[in-house]
Amino acid sequence: MDPSDVETVFVAGASGGTGRAALRLLSSRVSTVRALTSTPSKTDDLRAAGADEVVVDDLLNPTALTDALSDVDVVLSAVGSNITDVWSQNEYVDGAGTINLLDAAVDAGVEAFVMESAIGVGEEPASPLAAAFDIVIQPIQRAKAEAETAIREAPVRHTILRPGVLTNGPRTDTVSAAEPGAKLWGSVSRADVARLMIAAPVTPAAEDRTLEVVSKPSFPNRALDIEWQLPRGGGKTLSVETPDDVS
Numbered sequence: 001m002d003p004s005d006v007e008t009v010f011v012a013g014a015s016g017g018t019g020r021a022a023l024r025l026l027s028s029r030v031s032t033v034r035a036l037t038s039t040p041s042k043t044d045d046l047r048a049a050g051a052d053e054v055v056v057d058d059l060l061n062p063t064a065l066t067d068a069l070s071d072v073d074v075v076l077s078a079v080g081s082n083i084t085d086v087w088s089q090n091e092y093v094d095g096a097g098t099i100n101l102l103d104a105a106v107d108a109g110v111e112a113f114v115m116e117s118a119i120g121v122g123e124e125p126a127s128p129l130a131a132a133f134d135i136v137i138q139p140i141q142r143a144k145a146e147a148e149t150a151i152r153e154a155p156v157r158h159t160i161l162r163p164g165v166l167t168n169g170p171r172t173d174t175v176s177a178a179e180p181g182a183k184l185w186g187s188v189s190r191a192d193v194a195r196l197m198i199a200a201p202v203t204p205a206a207e208d209r210t211l212e213v214v215s216k217p218s219f220p221n222r223a224l225d226i227e228w229q230l231p232r233g234g235g236k237t238l239s240v241e242t243p244d245d246v247s
């Protein structure tokens, strides 16, 4: 996609850590940011955080997702299960919920879909960190793998990012992104992941790719040289306090 073609972006998981960072960065770059929450009481908060429009729906039991995605150019999915629900559910927003969102996005003619997955998802050789993720949250990792497969098979441009341990640190723009199986390990801030999610649809080298992502320590021999672009569809000035440098 051309950076000037991204006008309306739909953020699922907008009230979460990565989602909020995405709202802040998108506000100044695109005309309309539409945020999804499953919790009606978060609506005002999401508007204050940068959403122009808020949609209330539950991805595990959606009611009007395709309508909510009309006129949307890009879907960013930063949803995730609560860690306390790992062993008590048989359906996860990371899997079935993300697939419901994907299906609705395809029906609505969305151009690009970006998923925040996690290091260790999938069959590729994993670092010890990723292997630990797999042991602790195995059902969620499996659910994410199912969603990843559906995304790769869907008729929509996609990027799947598999970050290492997420932090609430500032945006640094110093990330390493590599092919699955590169065995990256380490942490990365939600703000850095949000930037890559927003950049992916307009970055040619990120098209239809799955990438492991960590911040420092970097892996110069394993990382890809990707020139990340950002949309420039025209946004507005956001007058909220931003704890992180994400402008």
Ligand SMILES: NC(=O)c1ccc[n+]([C@@H]2O[C@H](COP(=O)([O-])OP(=O)(O)OC[C@H]3O[C@@H](n4cnc5c(N)ncnc54)[C@H](OP(=O)(O)O)[C@@H]3O)[C@@H](O)[C@H]2O)c1
Residues within 6 Å of the ligand: 012, 013, 014, 015, 016, 017, 018, 019, 036, 037, 038, 039, 042, 057, 058, 059, 060, 078, 079, 080, 081, 093, 094, 097, 116, 117, 118, 119, 162, 163, 164, 165, 166, 167, 190
């Ligand atoms: N923690 C880590 O170290 C780590 C590492 C790698 C990858 N990840 C993955 O990265 C992603 C983002 O993590 P994060 O910590 O930034 O997010 P987060 O703060 O956990 O937020 C997750 C969001 O998912 C939304 N959500 C949950 N169930 C939903 C449903 N049924 N329908 C619609 N929305 C739903 C929630 O929104 P509402 O409550 O507003 O509905 C919430 O805002 C997750 O997939 C996580 O597994 C995490």
